[in-house]
Amino acid sequence: MTQTRTAPQDDPAKVAEFEARIAAGQSIEPKDWMPERYRRQLIRMMSQHAHSEIVGMLPEGNWITRAPSLRRKISLIAKVQDEAGHGLYIYCGTETLGVDRAELIQQLLDGTAKYSSIFNYPTLSWADIGVIGWFVDGAAIVNQTVLAKASYGPYARAMIRICKEENFHKRQGYEIVATLANGTSAQKAMVQDAVNRWWWPSLMMFGPSDANSPNTAELIKWKVKRRTNDELRQRFVNLTVPQAAAVNLTLPDPDLAYDTESENWSFGRIDWDEFNQVLRGNGPCNRERLAARRKAHDDGAWVREAASAYAAKQRAKQASEAA
Ligand SMILES: [Fe+2]
Numbered sequence: 001m002t003q004t005r006t007a008p009q010d011d012p013a014k015v016a017e018f019e020a021r022i023a024a025g026q027s028i029e030p031k032d033w034m035p036e037r038y039r040r041q042l043i044r045m046m047s048q049h050a051h052s053e054i055v056g057m058l059p060e061g062n063w064i065t066r067a068p069s070l071r072r073k074i075s076l077i078a079k080v081q082d083e084a085g086h087g088l089y090i091y092c093g094t095e096t097l098g099v100d101r102a103e104l105i106q107q108l109l110d111g112t113a114k115y116s117s118i119f120n121y122p123t124l125s126w127a128d129i130g131v132i133g134w135f136v137d138g139a140a141i142v143n144q145t146v147l148a149k150a151s152y153g154p155y156a157r158a159m160i161r162i163c164k165e166e167n168f169h170k171r172q173g174y175e176i177v178a179t180l181a182n183g184t185s186a187q188k189a190m191v192q193d194a195v196n197r198w199w200w201p202s203l204m205m206f207g208p209s210d211a212n213s214p215n216t217a218e219l220i221k222w223k224v225k226r227r228t229n230d231e232l233r234q235r236f237v238n239l240t241v242p243q244a245a246a247v248n249l250t251l252p253d254p255d256l257a258y259d260t261e262s263e264n265w266s267f268g269r270i271d272w273d274e275f276n277q278v279l280r281g282n283g284p285c286n287r288e289r290l291a292a293r294r295k296a297h298d299d300g301a302w303v304r305e306a307a308s309a310y311a312a313k314q315r316a317k318q319a320s321e322a323a
């Protein structure tokens with residue numbers, strides 16, 4: 001138990017001081033006092049984020065052995081490896097809030113923790129790898145650029161580094177898409193099909209609409225979030241529509257229309273029933289993803305055991321030297 005965890009939670013003077021610091025744009029650091037609710041909200045958000053990075057390796061990892069050239073294979077391996085790094089980095093950040101990483105990973109394996117709904121969809125063709133980089137990493141950039149200004153220092157700093165790598169991910173994806181879109185008619189059909197399948201799930205990545213997002217107001221007040229889900233979703237749509245036009249691909253929404261007054265692309269209705277089904281564990285690949293993570297965890301047991309044995313040996317050695 002750290003000082004932070006045992007500090008009086010509802011001391012109004014402390015809360016007022018904390019909120020004044022937030023209002024003044026100061027960042028909150030691990031040893032600073034914070035309301036328990038702020039700490040819990042951050043653990044929830046950051047651990048979901050870390051889990052998403054790790055589970056996100058699975059759909060793309062499936063295509064490493066089938067990448068169409070050495071160059072594509074190298075950049076896909078690098079990207080998937082980056083995602084592992086993002087996950088580990090954010091787990092570290094979460095640990096600064098006084099929670100143990102093993103506990104968070106156990107929640108993921110037990111199926112009690114959430115991760116991004118998008119990774120429960122299958123990668124059916126090579127074009128999916130391009131479209132994921134373009135849409136999913138593109139959406140991650142929109143989200144994470146704003147999180148880089150979050151009030152909690154370790155999270156904000158992690159986002160700055162991660163966003164640099166996400167930019168590379170998005171570019172490698174868009175380059176795959178542009179190549180296929182300018183290829184044979186079969187390649188073009190393959191990439192259009194991938195766009196059709198990934199567009200709506202990518203819009204769902206930003207989470208429920210503001211009207212149904214119970215945590216948003218509090219997170220905005222404490223500057224953990226700086227923009228609402230709907231604002232971020234709109235920004236993603238505005239950025240992506242011209243990118244699709246540039247490679248002559250169509251986004252699967254007959255209601256997409258430019259609104260000159262608001263300067264936004266308005267879009268059709270999101271199928272929230274589908275989103276809720278995926279969140280409840282009933283998406284196309286939820287079971288497969290968790291089974292893959294559990295297997296990886298079990299297969300890695302010997303590494304954890306070896307590391308613990310080594311640490312114990314080192315401790316014994318140091319103790320005997322000190323004696
Ligand atoms: Fe990432």
Ligand SMILES: [Fe+2]
Nearest residue numbers: 083137166169
């Ligand atoms: Fe990424």
